[in-house]
Amino acid sequence: EAGVAQSPRYKIIEKRQSVAFWCNPISGHATLYWYQQILGQGPKLLIQFQNNGVVDDSQLPKDRFSAERLKGVDSTLKIQPAKLEDSAVYLCASSLDRRRDTQYFGPGTRLTVL
């Protein structure tokens, strides 16, 4: 069974530029999550989708971050414009359902904002 796929693996941009990350969850997983992990910290949830609807985006900085999950499968996370403090690893995870099931993580995208 294929795991969660993410691309790109690494991205370096200058502040005020825009960037987008892509995630393909495990086949059949209805719930998809985006996390931000700053160096030295545990991951923090940015947004959670159930199929193609948003369940929780309370910690998403909506003035610069946006995310979508078209057709309930792949998802894209965008940052526009980027700030220095956005430098982090962005992790995508998926699970069969959002209440009981284990979340499985992708390899992450390491973003550096200069």
Place this chain on the structure above:
Amino acid sequence: AQTVTQSQPEMSVQEAETVTLSCTYDTSESDYYLFWYKQPPSRQMILVIRQEAYKQQNATENRFSVNFQKAAKSFSLKISDSQLGDAAMYFCAYKGADKLIFGTGTRLQVFP
């Protein structure tokens, strides 16, 4: 609000020995799940072990086992017969009705 605390920023163990990583949590919920994830330098979070709060029996996965003390809200991870490949960051995580909450992690070093 739920919190997860890992009080050991770093731990070290010699190959083939046993090490225990500590985790405590705070919650008022009765139905929840606890996890240990491993994050090697590649940064991918890998599930190590999962415990359902309603189960009294401690979860075990090969060399990995937990000591789940529900009343004390403690969830420690024991790694037996440590291997060089066990070196990584280990995160304890809590999942109740809301989002998955992670601790700050423990960096485990394994010496030959």
